Each structure stands twice: as C-alpha cells, then as structure tokens.
Amino acid sequence: MTTRAGPSTASAxxxxxxxxxxxxxxxxxxxxxxxxxxxxxxxDLMIVDLRDRLAAHGRIPALPDGWRVESVVRSAHAxxxxxxxxxATTHRSGGQLEVxxxxxxxxxxxxxxxxxxxxxxxxxxxxxxxxxxxxPAANDYLLDQAWDEGFASAVHVAVDLCSGEFWVASAxxxxxxxxxxGSGTIEVLGTVGSPALGVVDELGCxxxxxxxxxxDTLMLYTDGLVDAPGLSLEQATDRLLGVAxxxxxxxxxxxxAVLEGLRSDDSDDRALVLLRRD
Numbered sequence: 001m002t003t004r005a006g007p008s009t010a011s012a013x014x015x016x017x018x019x020x021x022x023x024x025x026x027x028x029x030x031x032x033x034x035x036x037x038x039x040x041x042x043x044d045l046m047i048v049d050l051r052d053r054l055a056a057h058g059r060i061p062a063l064p065d066g067w068r069v070e071s072v073v074r075s076a077h078a079x080x081x082x083x084x085x086x087x088a089t090t091h092r093s094g095g096q097l098e099v100x101x102x103x104x105x106x107x108x109x110x111x112x113x114x115x116x117x118x119x120x121x122x123x124x125x126x127x128x129x130x131x132x133x134x135x136p137a138a139n140d141y142l143l144d145q146a147w148d149e150g151f152a153s154a155v156h157v158a159v160d161l162c163s164g165e166f167w168v169a170s171a172x173x174x175x176x177x178x179x180x181x182g183s184g185t186i187e188v189l190g191t192v193g194s195p196a197l198g199v200v201d202e203l204g205c206x207x208x209x210x211x212x213x214x215x216d217t218l219m220l221y222t223d224g225l226v227d228a229p230g231l232s233l234e235q236a237t238d239r240l241l242g243v244a245x246x247x248x249x250x251x252x253x254x255x256x257a258v259l260e261g262l263r264s265d266d267s268d269d270r271a272l273v274l275l276r277r278d
Contacts, residue, residue, distance in 0.1 A: 014122045022191075027223040061089060073086065074271075075269050076268050079109065079112070081270070082111075084100075084103050084104070085102050086100070087122050089126045091127055096158060101221070102115070103222040103224075105150070105152060108220045110149075117145075125138060131167055137262060145198075153170075153171060153173040153174075155170040155174075157220065163211070165209065166211070166212055167208070167212050168209075170191045170194075172194065175190060176218060176219060177218070178193070181213065187210075213277065214278060217276045219273070220273040220275070225264055225270055228264060228265060229265060244258050254274055260273070
C-alpha cells in the first residue's frame, strides 16, 4: 500500500504528541490514586470526570438529513468504565464521517484507564490523515506506550455522506456487517485484517469498499456480542445477525434494542454501532 506524507501527516503527528503527553499525565494520576481504594467526594468526582471525558469522545457529530448513527457501550458487570469505546468525527466540509470502534484488552478500571488515554489520542488522529494511515498510526501510538497488557482490536469506517460509498478496515476485530434493505441480504464484510493494534511493528491491514443505499445499515461491534457461553463463534455470530435483522427490518428499535435482544453475558464489555441511511 502506498502511503502519503505531507502537511496532514505532520499535523496529525503533532496532535498525537500533544494528546499522548496529556493522557499519560491523566493515566499516571489515575493509577497513582489506586482506583479500587478511592473513597469520598474527591475520588467520586475524579471517576465521574474521567468517565464523562470518555463518553464525550464517543459523541456522534451532527449528520446531514438522511443519516443516523446509533451507538451503545456497556461495561462488564456495570463497572464505571468499559474497555470498549467509540470515536467519531466529520470532516470540515461535513461530507465524510469516520467512526472507530475499539476493544482494549482487559476489563474493569485498568482497561478503562487505557481506553481513556487511547480515545483521546485516537480522536486526535481521526480525520487528521488519509483514512489508510489511521490504523497504522494508532498501532504506532499503542506500541510507544509499552504497556504490559497493551493491545487493542479496532475497526475503522469512512463514509461519504453524499454518495453513501464507504471504506472499512480492521485490526484483530470482528468483521463489520452490511444489512441490505433492497435485497434483504446480510453481508459479512471480509476485511483483510491484521493482528490487533500493539502487537506487531508493521500493520498489514487492507480496507474493503461498498455503498450504503437508502434503508441499509452498517453494523460495527465488539466481541462481547459474539462471546456467548455454550455457543461457538459461528453460532453466536449467526445469533447476532438474526437479532439485528429482526429488530432493524421491523423498525422495532436501534442499537439498544439489538443489545437487549441478544441478552448477552455481562461479564464482558460490549459496544455496538449502527450507521443507518434513511
């Protein structure tokens, strides 16, 4: 793959550097306070503040008429933080939307602190460089952290909001799904993936393309939705597709309704994003 260098890449590098310094400081403060032992109003306020910051990074920007994005993130055992998170941005012209869904290794507060740092850094990178460069840049950032448990899976989609054409790539992540309204078919997008972020130096992922037509839905999710006790991965994935088709085809709801319909085990973090074109 040919990558492009130029002002956008240099700008993105500067953004990542500033984000890295700030989020490292926040992570050190969090770890230094020993999260499980936090008590009283100061600790409670800090947890609320960091959780709100993480939620803010996943806020979907305003979209033009005819487009909707619904996202839901649930933490394992209803913990304060989730190791799954969403980051989204639109370009200045408003003509392109980019969304990343990330699953950080581990669970609970340790994973939450890593999610907080990564969501800030990834938010700085997203939209600041050509789409093909985002996952490699995110991989470099993660490797630089040298965390003991420092890998994360991710799926990244860029959508042209005028034509509906999209590009999607993944790194160690469950494949995205395209629900075609016209034909009623469900397409599992076989992205040529790579190992998860933070595992190898050179990330060899390659994107695939498609087009979201009116009535279609593009579904991104983390493995917490297809990690069901007693079911194989294939069976659990079929179950997810069946629930999604039933909910969306009958217009009985959106992302929260799909998650509720699955009644998935709450021992893992779960995230689901539905990108829909009316």
